Amino acid sequence: xxxxxxxxxxxxxxxxxxxxxxxxxxxxxxxxxxxxxxxxxxxxxxxxxxxxxxxxxxxxxxxxxxxxxxxxxxxxxxxxxxxxxxxxxxxxxxxxxxxxxxxxxxxxxxxxxxxxxxxxxxxxxxxxxxxxxxxxxxxxxxxxxxxxxxxxxxxxxxxxxxxxxxxxxxxxxxxxxxxxxxxxxxxxxxxxxxxxxxxxxxxxxxxxxxxxxxxxxxxxxxxxxxxxxxxxxxxxxxxxxxxxxxxxxxxxxxxxxxxxxxxxxxxxxxxxxxxxxxx
Amino acid sequence: xxxxxxxxxxxxxxxxxxxxxxxxxxxxxxxxxxxxxxxxxxxxxxxxxxxxxxxxxxxxxxxxxxxxxxxxxxxxxxxxxxxxxxxxxxxxxxxxxxxxxxxxxxxxxxxxxxxxxxxxxxxxxxxxxxxxxxxxxxxxxxxxxxxxxxxxxxxxxxxxxxxxxxxxxxxxxxxxxxxxxxxxxxxxxxxxxxxxxxxxxxxxxxxxxxxxxxxxxxxxxxxxxxxxxxxxxxxxxxxxxxxxxxxxxxxxxxxxxxxxxxxxxxxxxxxxxxxxxxxxxxxxxxxxxxxxxxxxxxxxxxx
Numbered sequence: 001x002x003x004x005x006x007x008x009x010x011x012x013x014x015x016x017x018x019x020x021x022x023x024x025x026x027x028x029x030x031x032x033x034x035x036x037x038x039x040x041x042x043x044x045x046x047x048x049x050x051x052x053x054x055x056x057x058x059x060x061x062x063x064x065x066x067x068x069x070x071x072x073x074x075x076x077x078x079x080x081x082x083x084x085x086x087x088x089x090x091x092x093x094x095x096x097x098x099x100x101x102x103x104x105x106x107x108x109x110x111x112x113x114x115x116x117x118x119x120x121x122x123x124x125x126x127x128x129x130x131x132x133x134x135x136x137x138x139x140x141x142x143x144x145x146x147x148x149x150x151x152x153x154x155x156x157x158x159x160x161x162x163x164x165x166x167x168x169x170x171x172x173x174x175x176x177x178x179x180x181x182x183x184x185x186x187x188x189x190x191x192x193x194x195x196x197x198x199x200x201x202x203x204x205x206x207x208x209x210x211x212x213x214x215x216x217x218x219x220x221x222x223x224x225x226x227x228x229x230x231x232x233x234x235x236x237x238x239x240x241x242x243x244x245x246x247x248x249x250x251x252x253x254x255x256x257x258x259x260x261x262x263x264x265x266x267x268x269x270x271x272x273x274x275x276x277x278x279x
Numbered sequence: 280x281x282x283x284x285x286x287x288x289x290x291x292x293x294x295x296x297x298x299x300x301x302x303x304x305x306x307x308x309x310x311x312x313x314x315x316x317x318x319x320x321x322x323x324x325x326x327x328x329x330x331x332x333x334x335x336x337x338x339x340x341x342x343x344x345x346x347x348x349x350x351x352x353x354x355x356x357x358x359x360x361x362x363x364x365x366x367x368x369x370x371x372x373x374x375x376x377x378x379x380x381x382x383x384x385x386x387x388x389x390x391x392x393x394x395x396x397x398x399x400x401x402x403x404x405x406x407x408x409x410x411x412x413x414x415x416x417x418x419x420x421x422x423x424x425x426x427x428x429x430x431x432x433x434x435x436x437x438x439x440x441x442x443x444x445x446x447x448x449x450x451x452x453x454x455x456x457x458x459x460x461x462x463x464x465x466x467x468x469x470x471x472x473x474x475x476x477x478x479x480x481x482x483x484x485x486x487x488x489x490x491x492x493x494x495x496x497x498x499x500x501x502x503x504x505x506x507x508x509x510x511x512x513x514x515x516x517x518x519x520x521x522x523x524x525x526x527x528x529x530x531x532x533x534x535x536x537x538x539x540x541x542x543x544x545x546x547x548x549x550x551x552x553x554x555x556x557x558x559x560x561x562x563x564x565x566x567x568x569x570x571x572x573x574x575x576x577x578x579x580x581x582x
Contacts, residue, residue, distance in 0.1 A: 011318075013321040013323070016329075017327070017329075017561060017566070017567075018560070018562070067354075069353050069354070069358065069508075070559065070560065114562060242559040245319040245320070245562055246319065247311050247312050247558055247559055249350065250348075251348075252345065264315050278348070
């Protein structure tokens with residue numbers, strides 16, 4: 001079922017319509033929720049960094065300000081083969097009417113979804129070592145990427161110990177928290193700068209490629225740090241989207257080549273395509 | 280135009296402005312990018328194409344980047360967009376987009392907008408002569424830089440523009456009406472008098488939102504267009520008013536999300552319907568609406 005649109009583009013094609021997946025679990029993970037859904041009709045192997053547009057099948061609308069109306073974009077955290085279909089996992093934090101409604105789904109409820117969408121992370125070049133850098137909810141797409149890469153180095157940053165519970169989705173990550181309750185009291189980008197500093201003479205001659213996802217100020221710091229050191233970086237960005245498949249033109253971000261639709265040419269962009277990560 | 284239930288869908292022989300269509304469900308211009316969708320969905324999109332005719336995103340003479348982000352705001356039962364008509368321009372459209380749109384399994388309608396009647400004339404003759412194009416749609420929701428008036432806001436402006444543009448193409452000409460006019464039915468009548476073959480409505484309603492954190496306009500383009508179920512009742516009234524006053528076919532749209540919604544527009548006098556914002560929520564919305572419309576209990580039988 002898995003098809004690549006082009007050999008160069010890490011994209012698994014989506015079925016051309018919205019479908020229903022049954023929620024199998026919705027568990028607290030510290031400050032976040034980890035929602036699992038059984039997708040019987042979608043492809044079994046989305047690419048790390050790709051995302052799904054999610055909406056609750058029932059009562060989508062009628063929340064605060066009579067919202068939500070539009071589906072919400074979520075990178076998948078993990079996808080596993082299940083009995084007839086795939087089991088998709090999404091990490092979310094309730095921050096508005098859409099995430100609140102999704103966070104309230106019970107096992108057995110139905111999730112309306114479209115996906116996988118967008119272009120995921122490109123594989124590291126032969127002879128390079130991946131370094132994953134995640135901040136907050138942006139750690140989600142790095143979970144499946146880490147699984148695929150086979151225990152790469154992972155640096156994670158969180159606001160608090162409750163948020164840092166999401167680090168349990170990774171094997172032996174290096175941790176930083178804003179309040180120092182877990183790991184170092186530091187920004188994850190400080191860990192990144194130190195790690196790259198230590199590698200001025202790359203071990204075994206292996207150059208590093210950075211894979212990052214997190215809030216815009218963090219990604220901008222990652223971009224700057226990597227640019228100063230000539231380290232290639234792939235950044236998974238976020239932008240408000242209505243559709244997720246290039247129809248609405250709402251999610252554009254400014255690149256050196258003008259606006260690109262993040263849902264179509266991203267959400268993963270090479271850092272050097274950006275003058276700056278938009279706020 | 281007659282409507283009858285035929286096995287498996289609409290009666291064979293159904294047409295819009297002489298162009299045979301397999302059914303009555305179009306997309307609203309700018310609410311579905313078939314080229315982008317093919318990248319996301321592959322050739323399955325062509326096998327399960329959601330519309331009975333495809334209306335392109337609006338093109339202009341010169342390429343446009345569109346408005347600065349943010350471009351979207353969610354509202355109760357709808358959204359405001361301030362996209363700003365990004366497109367490759369006439370030459371880019373002909374060289375890059377048209378060859379891909381030709382591969383779609385349904386007739387192609389090309390939507391054009393100009394900042395003057397001269398620009399519209401260039402677009403109409405540049406695109407209208409192409410055999411791959413079945414119909415042309417004039418997006419009249421834009422200020423005419425020569426007069427300062429929105430072309431589709433006043434009957435006189437509309438009639439003068441269509442009168443000059445009509446002879447430039449042999450293709451059926453659809454005039455897309457703005458709901459932000461004092462008398463949309465008067466504008467529709469003017470378009471009909473000047474030789475338009477159909478009218479489509481409604482475009483988005485003007486709207487605005489403020490950033491609760493800063494108290495400033497949220498959208499990069501300051502104001503935008505409201506769409507979705509939030510505007511359904513307004514759209515129905517305007518479609519009804521227009522259909523009472525013109526004999527040419529009316530393409531009705533505004534918040535259509537189901538076969539039931541589509542049927543209301545047909546009951547209001549529309550010959551065809553278009554699905555717009557619902558495409559964002561479900562890329563197969565057009566197919567779903569067509570299917571629900573063709574359900575025997577949902578289908579209006581008209582002679």
